Amino acid sequence: MNAWKRGVLALLLLAASGCMPTQRELRMEEDLQELKRRLAELERGMAAVRENREGREQLSSLAQQQAELQAGFDTLRVEFQSVNGRFEDQARARDQLRDDLALVRDDLGLKLTAAEDRLAKLEERQGKIEEEAKARPVAPESAESLYGRGLELVQKGDFPGGRKWLEEFLQRYPQNELAPNARYWVGESWYGEKSYESAILQFQEVVQKHPDHPKAASALFKQGMAFQALGDRKNARVVWQKLIERLPESEEAKRARERLADLGKP
DSSP: OHHHHHHHHHHHHHHHTSSSOOHHHHHHHHHHHHHHHHHHHHHHHHHHHHHOGGGHHHHHHHHHHHHHHHHHHHHHHHHHHHHHHHHHHHHHHHHHHHHHHHHHHHHHHHHHHHHHHHHHHHHHHHHHHHHHHHHSOOOOOOHHHHHHHHHHHHHHTOHHHHHHHHHHHHHHOTTSTTHHHHHHHHHHHHHHTTOHHHHHHHHHHHHHHOTTSHHHHHHHHHHHHHHHHTTOHHHHHHHHHHHHHHOTTSHHHHHHHHHHHHHOOO
């Protein structure tokens, strides 16, 4: 009987040392407590029967009940051990998963470090290439390229931007065959911004430096337009008359005659 008690206590200690009890474990615990109570009652009954010689039949019945209870207890113990075994398997699986995740994290950390090292080397290489590019002498842009860029911007209405490239062209290539055109379009950029005084001066430069160039006629006509825009009809008339006298066959001279007709008599 003492061995049986020790078995019950061992099972109870095993249940108490596990994880947090589930509903099934709690029911098993209640069944064990009930068995313990009934076994205690049997023990008390058997002790009373032993004192009564006439209770041998009752003792036999109690012994049979005790055996049945012991068998039930053994069944519960086996089931409890099975449940505890499953808990242990789950714990081992969690430990394995944690170890696997740690390996993956370490592997990703190594890959990230390697990627950062490669990126740092690429950035360093790019910096060296940029420094070499800055130190390398820049080939001068061609006259045609500078002039074309400036003319395109002026014709698109970007007067300051176009004027910048045209003036750069004139500074680098003052004797180029496109210089008269460049000077004329600088005047057009001022005229487009309604800076008529600057336009008049620029057109005068075209006339003085390139009197025989076709753009001289355009410059004279646009110079008269600038004077008219300023309300200076007298000087506008003078400029257009000069255009007609100097370049009578030009298309600009024809347009100047039309403008003079519109102005009427002085």
